[in-house]
Amino acid sequence: MKKLVLAATIAAATLTALAPLSIAHADDRDDRRCGNVQLDKWMTEAQMRDRATGMGIEVRDIDIDDGxxxxxxxxxxxxxxxxxxxxxxxxxxxxxSDD
Structure with missing residues (x-):
């Protein structure tokens, strides 16, 4: 019985310690979806505005974030x-979006 409790305690501690790493990893995947695109291959801001407007977005601002x-x-x-x-x-x- 003591071995089972010890194993469960170790497993819980390990999962708790690794949880922040999995969250950070998920954020890293989001950032990589844009890749590391060279600036000369980027759409122009005007092209990006047209794309967003075509999707029904009333564009207020266009920024660069995480590539x-x-x-x-x-x-x-x-x-x-x-x-x-x-x-x-x-x-x-x-x-x-605001829900």
Missing amino acids: CYEVSGRNRDGRSIEVKFNPETGEQVSID
Whole structure:
């Protein structure tokens, strides 16, 4: 019985210690989705604005974050929205909005 309790305690401690690493790893994967695109291959800001507008986003601001274009604005429902795009392909990488 003591061996079972000891094994369970060790397993719980190990999982607790590794939890922050798995969260950081997930964030790293998000950053890598945009890759390490050379600046000469990036879409222009005007092209990015056109892409976002075509998706129904009223663009307020375009920034660069973690190697991605980050477009802030409002969606068709008027809610605030932030969308990250791959700077070379224009592919949507992530979206964050007011719910």
